[in-house]
Amino acid sequence: MDDTLAKQNLLRYLQTGRDALLWKLEGVSEYDLRRPLVPTGTNLLGIVKHTAGVEAGYLGLVFGRPFPEPLPYTADDAEPNSDMWATLDESRDDIVALYRRIWAHSNATVEALPLDAPGSVPWWPEERRDVTLMRILPHLIAETHRHAGHADLVRELVDGSAGLQKANDNLPPGGPDFWPDYRARLEDTARAAAAAAGEQAPAAAG
Template identity: 65%
Template sequence: MTESDPKADLHRYLRTAREALLWKLEGLSEYDIRRPLTPTGTNLLGLIKHVASVELGYFGDVFERPSGESLPWFEDGAEPNADMWATADESREQIVGLYHRAWAHSDATIQALTLDAIGHVPWWPDGQNRVTLHRILVHMIAETNRHAGHADIVRELVDGVVGLREGSDNMAPGDQAWWESYRGQVERVAREAGQG
């Protein structure tokens, strides 16, 4: 059995989650990456914008390593939820570029600090805002994977594409007919349970 490096392991999980989230934009039109597909407005490009912004805060401000990125959607007076969707003036390239810069900034913080390095999360309640890099890495892995799960569902609603990443859909094997039959079976069982 090989010895593992906890920081490298956590960093690898964060990078995998980032790539899975970003892949959900591949091959889609401007409309499809922006369109809200849930009652709360969840959309693919907005998820990227949100996670990029959050990552900059957690690996930047929390450890007194500001990125210098302008995030007007977090300023006083900004529209509520402005970090969850892209305006017509914000292009795919700008938002994806922001996310890539967030990766680079975060990766530099992760590289520079030890897992027990202390930071402070100003937007968390007093008494809970003193954190370690270890805790923030775990927090951002959870945050990124949570939103990658949202993106999985939104992307499936857009065009039926599913899975972790291109070439690794990690789904049960089956063609469209199989999936329709499977969904029908799940629906029948749900109706039966609902009547019981």
């Protein structure tokens, strides 16, 4: 496979993850967009902000093509976890637009460099920080889709919405009516497995 076709395939998978992340923001209130849904504070807009910063690093700084706009939340002296939530000064539109500009910069990096182009990841251990574009693209795809999965679960906690992609939710047929019986079956199975293992399952809610 030549570089051009390989790049097209890799960018297609990367774009699928990008699109899935932004889809999870659609139709969400400002409160639900930002509120922490798990003990570690994970929230929808913060996931997108974090992923944008990650991509700016891997397909910018790593290959000597730094993203031209300052990203203070990625600096070494930034407040811990400041990349994982949006301040009042950072709107949904601001963060989405920034992510899209980072996409364009990243795509230009991929188009400009061969897949064997060398790079260096300063935040990785010294013994493995020397990389190539071919090494970094699958890493970034995996990271983007991992965060899209986070966003999928957080969005479900917000309002019950779920699905893989806007054009293909990849969910079983039946709609909302499918899930109560399905969940009850899983709960019964989990309790039976606990009993077989000699464990005490928590008391049933309600």
